[in-house]
Amino acid sequence: MIGYLRGRVLRRGDGMVLLEAGGVGYEVSLPPVVEAAVPAAGEAPLELFISYHATANQPKPLLVGFVREVEQEFFERFITVDGLGPTKAVRAMVRPVHEIADAIERRDAAFLRRLPGFGSRTAEKVIAALHGKMGKYALLLAAAGPARSEAPDFKEEVVEILTRQLGHRAVEARRMVEEALTRAPGLDSAEALFQEVYRLERGAPA
Secondary structure, three states, X not given: OOOEEEEEEEEEXXXXXXXXXXXXXXXXXOOHHHHOOOOOOOOOOEEEEEEEEOOOOOOOOEEEEEXXXXXXXXXXXXXXXXXXXXXXXHHHOOOOHHHHHHHHHOOOHHHHHOOOOOOHHHHHHHHHHHOOOOHHHHOHHHHHOOOHHHOOOHHHHHHHHHHHHOOOOHHHHHHXXXXXXXXXXXXXXXXXXXHHHHHHHHOOOO
16 A cells, blocks of 8 residues: 655656656556646656555556645545546546535535536536535635735634535534634644644544
């Protein structure tokens, strides 16, 4: 099982890179939205979080690479939908993760139908399986955006996700946010705050 690779890009192809790590060349498939962020061969070392797939029917391993671990996590959830295998999911990811996640939370089947390989049936199956589970990923733009002093209040972003997408009452959502910030005052992004809110709600240890 391979979960992470760091090395030099030896070659780039259509939707893939050949990455040298530890003297071994790994062929890694890249979703279109990830491929656009990968440097050319010969530049600085590339770090990729890997989603690894091999089955009895397809013994040749498929390695799918992501620049951010949370994008890999989204992909692993994405492919739990019946009929949405890793190869199809790779081709479909032509839009950023936060946009796909937001469309699922808004039940925007029209957006999902525009993804390559998606039709009405696949879009509806994705919404049915994942609606209500994508709030964390819909916050990725805020977490990766401009300096916080130039961005909207990230606390309000989390409150909006909790109320508009996850069904909490406004008073309850604000209580959850304030409790999370009291326990972890150093939080500085919407994504980190959202994770702390649900860690508290699940009763996980600090």
